[in-house]
Amino acid sequence: KAGVTQTPRYLIKTRGQQVTLSCSPISGHRSVSWYQQTPGQGLQFLFEYFSETQRNKGNFPGRFSGRQFSNSRSEMNVSTLELGDSALYLCASSLGGQGAGNQPQHFGDGTRLSIL
Amino acid sequence: GQQVMQIPQYQHVQEGEDFTTYCNSSTTLSNIQWYKQRPGGHPVFLIQLVKSGEVKKQKRLTFQFGEAKKNSSLHITATQTTDVGTYFCAGPSYNQGGKLIFGQGTELSVKP
Numbered sequence: 001k002a003g004v005t006q007t008p009r010y011l012i013k014t015r016g017q018q019v020t021l022s023c024s025p026i027s028g029h030r031s032v033s034w035y036q037q038t039p040g041q042g043l044q045f046l047f048e049y050f051s052e053t054q055r056n057k058g059n060f061p062g063r064f065s066g067r068q069f070s071n072s073r074s075e076m077n078v079s080t081l082e083l084g085d086s087a088l089y090l091c092a093s094s095l096g097g098q099g100a101g102n103q104p105q106h107f108g109d110g111t112r113l114s115i116l
Numbered sequence: 117g118q119q120v121m122q123i124p125q126y127q128h129v130q131e132g133e134d135f136t137t138y139c140n141s142s143t144t145l146s147n148i149q150w151y152k153q154r155p156g157g158h159p160v161f162l163i164q165l166v167k168s169g170e171v172k173k174q175k176r177l178t179f180q181f182g183e184a185k186k187n188s189s190l191h192i193t194a195t196q197t198t199d200v201g202t203y204f205c206a207g208p209s210y211n212q213g214g215k216l217i218f219g220q221g222t223e224l225s226v227k228p
Contacts, residue, residue, distance in 0.1 A: 033216070043159070043204065043218040056214035090158060101208025101216045102147060107158040 001026060004108035006091050012114045018079040021111045023091030025072050031055075031096030032074040033105065034066060037088040046089075048100045049074050056100070078113075086115045118143050120207055122219035130227050135192040137222035139205035146208055148181055148188045149216070154201040162190075162203075195226050 005024040013019050025032050033056075034046040045058040049068035066076040072093075078085055092105035119142045129135050139148065147166045151159040163172055165181035165188060172179045178191045192199055202221040209215035 031214070033214070035218075042220045043206075045215050045217065048214040050214070056209075056212045058215060092159075099208065099214035101212070101214050104149065104161040104164055105151075105159070105216065106161065109158050 004091055004093050004106055006089075006108035006111050008111060009109065010112045010114075012116060013081050014116050015081055015083060017081050018077065019081060019113065021076045021078075021089055021091075021113075023074045023076070023093075023108060025074070025091075025093030026106055029093035029095055029106070030072050031094045031100050031103070032068055032072060033092045033094075033100045034074070034076050035090045035092065036060070037090055037110070038086075043090070046076070050096045081115050083115050086113060088112050118210055118217060120205060120217045120219040122205055122222055124222055125220065126223045126225075128225045128227065129195050131197060132194050135195050135199070135224055137190050137203050137205075137224075139188040139190075139219050141186045141207050143210045144185050146185075148185075149206045150179060150188075150190055151204045151206065151218075152201050153204065153221070157201075159204060192224075195224070197226050197228055200224060200226050 007022045031050045033048040036044045048056040052068045063079045068074045088110045090110045092107045094103040121140050149164045150162040153159045169183045170181040176193045180189045202223045204218050204221045206216045206218040
């Protein structure tokens with residue numbers, strides 16, 4: 001069974017640009033969550049999508065948004081990039097019935113985003 | 117807000133020594149999960165504990181969930197170099213079940 005696939009693996013952007021990251025969950029998984037990982041703040045929850053709806057949201061500004069498609073694939077968008085957005089962005093999938101907080105999360109390799 | 121705290125932040129051990137990391141939540145948790153992230157890798161799910169006082173073992177790893185369901189521990193017996201990585205505990209938000217809150221992690225290094 002294929003794991004969670006994230007593309008691209010690396011991305012370099014400049015301040016003010018926007019970026020879209022993609023995540024394909026494990027087949028059969030309907031919940032997709034996004035996390036930001038930085039050395040200073042650790043792993044922080046961005047949002048969770050289930051059945052094409054945002055089910056939970058973390059404490060990030062509105063510049064961070066996402067969506068989920070009917071095949072459970074998800075995208076995350078960050079607009080007006082800031083230097084502080086440099087991080088590893090991880091996507092995780094789970095079966096989804098009970099909420100991502102109650103089920104094992106299967107993580108992808110992440111997208112390393114660097115803002116210049 | 118709700119917090120999940122882990123200690124220690126770093127632990128350096130000699131191969132063969134034991135290792136323990138502790139996790140404490142500011143609120144009661146419905147479950148706690150443990151993950152391991154190797155250097156340069158992504159978090160990998162290790163285990164989920166659900167019951168008060170639960171103890172589970174995976175080979176040299178022993179996981180415990182406290183009686184009050186607010187704390188947990190991971191103990192590794194006779195560490196090996198393959199145990200190197202950062203160990204995270206995580207629990208669901210008390211008011212947003214789909215939000216998983218991670219501890220800061222304990223980074224384990226093992227000297228051969």
